[in-house]
Amino acid sequence: MAGGETWRPPRLCEDYWWEWKHCRGLRHAFHHYYAHGELPACGRWRDDYEACRAWERGRAAAAQEALCKSERARVMEKQKYAPVWTLRKSPPPEWYLPLDQDKPN
Template sequence: MAGGGDWRPPRSCEDYWWEWKHCRGLRHAFHHYYAHGALPACDRWRDDYEACRAWERGRAAAAQEALCKSERARVMEKQKYPPVWTLRKSPPPDWYIP
């Protein structure tokens, strides 16, 4: 993590706001409920938006740490699912045959 003057949020504050609004939308909620059996948890996007605004207003160290922690958690959550397909090291021997 860089110093307070050099550091920028990983996303713009408007991105966090848009993600929160999208998450709360009826269409997204219906899709999420259909796919996962539960309504989406949108509070993290709102918290990230508020932390981003707090950082913009006063370069608050607590807001910076909250954003970094939240983004790290988001990345770790994405990485916990293995890829569906196994990647090949080389093409199959008969790749050119129709």
């Protein structure tokens, strides 16, 4: 990215800190282990926090690049999973009819 003085981190440094603290919490670790079968990897949040602080202190180009690379990786990670539901283009043809709640199954 050009213009080191105009560039700002994608998030506030405190956001990276709180994400790291949340990731290390017992409740999140338990949920992540239950959902994914492994403990969460929280090191990236800490690294991003350190890079953000380094950028704030000295506008380090390496810190800027590390933050950009990490955020791009997060976006790509989110996009690799297909949505659970298929999205409709229009409502079903009989959307206005009453539901058959009185019928036994």
